[in-house]
Amino acid sequence: MQIEPIAYIETDFKEKFGIPRQSLRVESLGRIVFYPKYRDREALRGIEAFSHLWLLFDFSLAHREGFSPTVRPPRLGGNTRVGVFASRSPYRPNSIGLSSVKFVRVDKNEQDGDYIVVKGADLLDGTPIYDIKPYIPHSDCHPDAVGSYADVHRHHALSVNYPPALLSRLPEDKREVAIACLAEDPRPSYQNDPDRIYRMRFSDFEIVFRVENAELTVTDTYPV
DSSP, X not given: OOOOOSEEEEOSOOSSTTOOSSTTSSOOEEEEEEOGXXXXXXXXXXXXXXSEEEEEEEOTXXXXXXXXXXXXXXXXTTTOOEEGGGSOOSOSSSOEEEEEEEEEEEEEETTTEEEEEEESOOOOTTEEEEEEEEOOHHHHOOTTOOOTHHHHTTTOOOEEEOOHHHHTTSOHHXXXXXXXXXXXXXXXXXXXXXXXXXXXXXXXXXXXXXXXXXXXXXXXEEEO
């Protein structure tokens, strides 16, 4: 079986560092643009009746040769190993990811034809999309499900100190999302050095910050 991308997604996440670790944690906007072969409005008929969608995508920067049966989830500190099939690690036998996003609307322009606007995507800008499926609440939602180590870190968040003078350098419509991404704590869990300087590429800006205890302080923001 051979599969090919049907589309790609445009997001503000230009690098892996800083992307939310799960979808719908941050209200970031994304735009799904179809390749010409699949650019047919009929393929989207009825999609407006669904509030959420499943995206099957390619972990395009995580391709590896060979197979590793275990991985080290970052939320477990980067040292504890679990089975690859007991994780959502991008390093898998097949580099296929699954993400649930909120449907916003179908839009159109002359260059791209009909495209889909979504919210809450945790995908790198330019990520290839293999398939799109509607989210079905009565079968896809399981309120009594158990999430193992993911549940333990579900509410992990940092307090973000973003000085107004620096925050004003971001476009107004991107400020709330940028703060939410920072609050998600993009650092690897094993890094806890208050003097370490981190840089997160967000949209067309570089956000520089450091973290002490549970507070993240932005020290610079500039266009790139």
